[in-house]
Amino acid sequence: MPIGSCDLWLMRSALGHGGIEVVRPRGVMRQRGMTIRTRATRLDVARLAGVSSAVVSYVVNNGPKPVAATTRHRVLEAIRALDYYPDEAARRLRGVGGSTIGYLVPDIRNPFFADMTAAFNRALRLRGYHLLLADLGDDDAQERSYLELFRTKRVDGVIAWQTASVNDLVDFLTSSAIPFVLVAARHPGASSIMIDEEAAANLAVGHLKALGHRRIAYVGPRDVTHHPQSRRPFVERALRQAGLPVNGEWFVDMAALDDAPTAARRLATAPGRPTAAIVHNDAFAIRIVSNLIELGSAVPGDLSIVGYDDLEASRYTRVPLTSIGYSKSDIGRLAIDLLLRRGEGATTREELTLPVALVVRASSARAG
Template sequence: MVTRDDVARLAGTSTAVVSYVLNDGPRPVAAATRARVLAAVAKLGYRPNGVARSLRAKRTRVLGLLVPDSSNPYFARLARAVEDAAFASGHAVVLGNAVDDVERELAYVRTFLESRVDGLLYIPAASTSPSIEELARSKVPTVVLDRTVAGLSASSVTADNRVGARMATRHLLQHGHRRIAYLGGPAHLSTARDRRRGWADAMRGAGLSVERPLSVAGAFDRETGYHGALALLTRDPAPTAVFAAADELGVGAMRAAFELGWKVPDDVAIISFDGVAEAAAYTVPSLSCVRQPVETMGRRAIEMLLDLIAGTQSTHRAEVVPVDLVARGTCGCPEKPASAHRQDPTPSTRPEPSTRPELSARPEPSTRPDPAVRLNQQEASDA
């Protein structure tokens, strides 16, 4: 293995001078000497010891990112946005996947802290977790991303979940729907609670009920969307529209509607939340959604974290990022070619009168959901 001594011998100088060149100080080095050192480094293929350099500088230039489930397209896209922003600032990102398990989450937190990451971006897997206490004790600069969490004094970056859900539900109301169901995620997560509250805001604002038969909750995944939609669409009377609190739920709901012989959007309209699933633009019809600006969220989270690390930010901040509505075919708006969805401009949230669907009579469902399917009724109170 090539050492700093080898570089010094080839360049005809001392190891201290080699160190000054590689570290840009603390003493100046003549241009000719610097050129000899750099030529020797290149010829020998010398690589400085990053661990030793980090210990001296008390910085690793490595950040930790902890996500609840890396297989979820939303978290995968958000992780990519974080990594891009970190790379542009000269930092590497190490990813931890908690798979929605608080014990695994805690193990990753401890590994990150033992590895002396400069800072941590944290998307909590649950509202209560031993990781929260661990992070609070550690004093490591931390930014909470996507969700809010009690018990941890940290900066945060979240999307405007409540406003986005209200926007989606109002869009369905403008299409003429009155029985609009909520298909949501775990009630203990702030994102699920805020999205349900936004749905309830819009329904109550229109003088409509938010009774429990119109609301079911489970995980943020396709299976929950599928079984939840089966349960909703076979109720009497059935909803004419569904607001799904995640893209994955919306895709599952579309499958359930297909199996029941329901046409989307003629028999049931669907709008989801997230707007990041690539498959959503290629479903038939394509999935309308509230789109979260994940690139903006990732960039702002990195900027906040680097400010905390540098000490230029002394107080914690909570930033809420605006969302927008992407109206596609599943809500009853005109379809566009799939190629147009990658750069979807922000559409009007009010459909043209000519595009409002006629609400057809409900078909008799050919199948009923398995009564053994366990769907948690939404018990979180509305604000």
Template sequence: MAKQPTRDDVARLAGTSTAVVSYVVNGGPRNVRPETRKRVLEAIEQLGYRPNASAQSLSRGRSDLFALLVPDLANPYLAELAQRLEEEFFRRDMVLVVGDSHDDQDRESTILEAFRRQQIAGLAWYGVTQPLPLDLLEDASFPVVLLNEPDGQRMGNHSRITRLVADEQEAARIATEHLLQHGRTRVAMVAGPKGRHNARERIRGWRLALRQAGLDEGVVINGPFTRAGGVQAAQALIDSGADAVVVSNELQATGLLRELHRAGVAVPEDIAVVVLNGTALSEFLWPPVTSVDVPVSSQAEAIADFVTGTDRARDLSVTSRLTKRASCGCSYFSKD
């Protein structure tokens, strides 16, 4: 195997010192005369020299890596966010690295520490628990966007940490009101695990819509944010006598729809369905599922703006929108 060219090789060919080669490669800290810079760049091109990324990171105090830490990449919403972030940061000459904690707090801590050792340029973090264990970010020198942190007050005046704020309560209220507009009166809720802040907020929005309509509260079915959680919720939903349901995420909806079909329950004729945090997948479930979405592309852009220093807003706000499809009783082709 041919020996890889080194910085010393570049310096010899360019007729300069290795320090000057470093200044050219790293963009400083000292200025290099234009004619010398040209010789160094020509030598790099001729030799095919590739700078050591780790050494560059140390010299600059950071890398060109941006990190995303999530609890479950099988979640379509988080997978789509990861894809959009990768596109956004690649466009800005940065690289996305992704950690999946598998809903395990110990694994989450280990991954976060590994990211810090890599001297990442920024972090987006969707934590296993809420509130997030912010002590893990103690003395962090990079900007951080918290994707599911409920309490902005705990961050104090830390200008390098912000939240991406999605109104979970409002999203559930929108979903419930839409089902009520279809004449449904017994609306259930497939929520997340008991004790999760986002699960509680979604239940509050569902309850608010029912209360404002003068209707009795339906059944709440708690379970994991997984396909299995949707499967497990199906029989309880059928037994409840509900004629509609708000489902907390697409993974749950996927499992729920399969089990309703197996039980001979027609959607939307017997039970109308609306899902929260929908993605492009909702259109390809059957029937296509009406969803309350948070536009992922705008989230990715806001996150990238913050960590690259373009925007230092204290909170990054996102707005939910209803996408109508067949599962609630709307026309499959509805664009409203």
């Protein structure tokens, strides 16, 4: 397939509304790995699980014969322990062009995931791959349906962003013998790409502290259990390390864009009045700035704001947004490199950590 002829395929979150639709696209590292082993075989898995190689085949192919739940679990554990991928899946992923990579995102309406999808599509297109996009639409219940559709479509690999059910996702893809890579999520059975969240929080806190701010708030998901991608723990740690107060009343819950008016009001009226806030992402921060201005607060006069992700839109908002940025093209390229290595038989679990940088704009200024 000639480079550049790739289509972007989109699977709507409401499967009953059109199913699959073709949409035309517009328009350094730290590595941590485990011990490298020789490529595992189906017989290796069978020996470790204490079953026959035929039973391993039934689990991997989901048939034709049923396998007891306890036996299936034992086989899956052995597959994970040995990083086993059947040869057929590896051969498909090593194929020259014309292949399809499944791409699972939480919500394409989020500008961050829109930007990232474009970056991934460009990176895949350069390799001659199609992108099959599964948009959960912020409805994690759709995940299983999309994973089954990936299997039905015989995708050659999957790149998946953090979801609430990462364990189920890993189990399904492992048992289906589909090579995969996680982004912004960790699992002992998967290779992953991570943002350097600790460095990001230190950059944001350090920037605001250098501007004279001592009362720094955080706006983002409060419930770390249901929002494992929450940056709150990193911000709390960075504040403590900087010798700044960590005040629970300055940690404002915001789990969705619709929460912005309430979050902005709480921020503007918080006891002890913080002079700056670090916001979970740029999409939230843009909305927070707008709502603060509506409430009569000046940004950055009354409150300096720092976001995350350095969205394209952050440059052109009413108050251009200071943000923690990183290379979106690098995320796409590295995730694809990891995925291809899995397809070529690499058995090292790899975690790549993407560096971050502070992009200073008009939303942050010296404390008054």
